Amino acid sequence: MIGIFDSGVGGMTVARAVEQFLPGYPILYLGDIARTPYGTKSADTIVEYSRRNVRFLLERGATLIVIACNTASSVATEILRREFATPIFEVISPAVAEAAQASVSGRIGVIGTGATVRSAMYEKLLRQARPGCRVFQKACPLLVPLVEEGWLNRQETKMIVRRYLHPLKDQRIDTLVLGCTHYPLLASLIQPRIGKKTRLIDSSLAAASFLKKTLNDNATLAQSLNIGGENRFFVTDRTESVQKIAETIFHRPMTLDLV
Numbered sequence: 001m002i003g004i005f006d007s008g009v010g011g012m013t014v015a016r017a018v019e020q021f022l023p024g025y026p027i028l029y030l031g032d033i034a035r036t037p038y039g040t041k042s043a044d045t046i047v048e049y050s051r052r053n054v055r056f057l058l059e060r061g062a063t064l065i066v067i068a069c070n071t072a073s074s075v076a077t078e079i080l081r082r083e084f085a086t087p088i089f090e091v092i093s094p095a096v097a098e099a100a101q102a103s104v105s106g107r108i109g110v111i112g113t114g115a116t117v118r119s120a121m122y123e124k125l126l127r128q129a130r131p132g133c134r135v136f137q138k139a140c141p142l143l144v145p146l147v148e149e150g151w152l153n154r155q156e157t158k159m160i161v162r163r164y165l166h167p168l169k170d171q172r173i174d175t176l177v178l179g180c181t182h183y184p185l186l187a188s189l190i191q192p193r194i195g196k197k198t199r200l201i202d203s204s205l206a207a208a209s210f211l212k213k214t215l216n217d218n219a220t221l222a223q224s225l226n227i228g229g230e231n232r233f234f235v236t237d238r239t240e241s242v243q244k245i246a247e248t249i250f251h252r253p254m255t256l257d258l259v
């Protein structure tokens, strides 16, 4: 089974993309709603929560882990890979590879949580993938609560998005990485505000597409995932807004099991 975890519901954008790109592969999802957001926490805390999430998924039969959270991917991936023998995928490298290739001018913007931006992981990997590129990062801490409040198309959200994107627009970026699992839900607000010529890179889609390619190239790994079986979605807390966002992402009624 493919074990996917996130600090909350945002990672369901990754789970949904995995479901679409790899139909038939069973998914075990864990959204750590009780401890969300991770983006405002220290690296040590994010690593500890991530470690517990991996253990939970492994105990329930996951044989491959996807860290469907940019914040956890940026600070915990290396440590988790050292501690667990199971293959661990993250959402940052696939988005970096796509952005490095898509950008014509080499002027690339990244938006994410405070912890993701502080880790500078996107910047580091983009410079490796595309030497000489200029990376402009912007933490957008208000966007996660706005998405979780369901304010996807409110005037206030549009104003805040414009305010956050302003410095990136000034830098004439031609590519913008949506470096947070919640931001794909705001893509239709972000695109007109950053300008239609700027290419948006959705880290959720990039991660699912990378996983698909890896499984196509690695039959042993693909077989270890036992095609067939039911997808399960676990959450560490269940609220009405979580239920609503989950159903917005999946476009269908969702059963979320409380753990």
Ligand code: DGL
Pocket (backbone or CB within 6 Å): 006, 007, 008, 010, 011, 036, 037, 038, 039, 040, 068, 069, 070, 071, 072, 112, 113, 116, 144, 179, 180, 181, 182
């Ligand atoms: N899932 C987180 C991310 O992708 C956003 C929410 C949080 O801060 O926990 O960075």
